[in-house]
Amino acid sequence: MIQRIYSNVENCSIHNSELQCILHITPSSHSLQYKVKILYKLNKRPIVILLSPPLQIIDGNRPPHLYPDDKKGYPCLCVYTPKTGEWDKKGTKFLAETVIPWISTWLNTYEYWIITGVWHYPGNEPKISSRRLKQFMRECATTQLPESEVGKNE
Numbered sequence: 001m002i003q004r005i006y007s008n009v010e011n012c013s014i015h016n017s018e019l020q021c022i023l024h025i026t027p028s029s030h031s032l033q034y035k036v037k038i039l040y041k042l043n044k045r046p047i048v049i050l051l052s053p054p055l056q057i058i059d060g061n062r063p064p065h066l067y068p069d070d071k072k073g074y075p076c077l078c079v080y081t082p083k084t085g086e087w088d089k090k091g092t093k094f095l096a097e098t099v100i101p102w103i104s105t106w107l108n109t110y111e112y113w114i115i116t117g118v119w120h121y122p123g124n125e126p127k128i129s130s131r132r133l134k135q136f137m138r139e140c141a142t143t144q145l146p147e148s149e150v151g152k153n154e
Contacts, residue, residue, distance in 0.1 A: 005096045010035070017041060022051070023100070027108035034107050036077075038099060043089050046099050048077040048106075056114055063110050064119045079106045 002021055003009045012021040019040045026033045035051040049070055055062060067076035079102035080086040086102075087093060109121040 002096045002100070006100065019095075021095075025100070025104050025107060027104045027111065031107070031111055036103055037074075038095060038103075040095060040099075045082065045087060045089060046095060048079050048099065048103055049074045050077055055110075058114060058117055063113050065106065065109075077103065077106050079103050 002023075003012055006023060008024040008026075010022040010024060012019070012023075014020070019038070021038045022035065023038070024033050024035055032053060034053070037049040037051055038046055039049070040046040051074055055066075055075055062075075065078040067078055069075050079099060087098060105121065109119060112118075112120050
């Protein structure tokens with residue numbers, strides 16, 4: 001479905017029961033193009049990783065609404081608030097209709113943050129217990145495209 005809706009998909013495949021997509025998103029006509037990776041396993045939450053360009057640091061700070069980096073050092077974006085019903089793990093919502101537009105919103109908000117230094121979008125910083133953080137890091141670290149796919153067209 002993602003490839004039917006979006007023309008900017010570089011790669012979308014399933015490996016070991018996990019959907020892995022790389023796509024290019026330009027949130028507005030004046031924006032940069034961003035390369036992101038979406039990883040999704042049924043009954044898990046989607047993981048969104050920014051592959052390029054690197055995030056800018058403003059006054060020594062990374063942008064808000066990030067999870068810890070994946071094992072390769074790429075930032076994991078917090079594009080929705082868990083446990084609010086925006087996303088459900090049961091697979092009743094489509095990534096193409098939820099997560100991908102949320103990524104675009106995150107990137108647009110990030111670009112305004114670069115200009116203003118203020119995150120102009122509601123939501124909470126991800127607050128994760130140490131147990132959940134370890135689980136998230138395991139998920140983020142183990143959900144990688146095969147090496148042959150990671151560097152394609154970067």
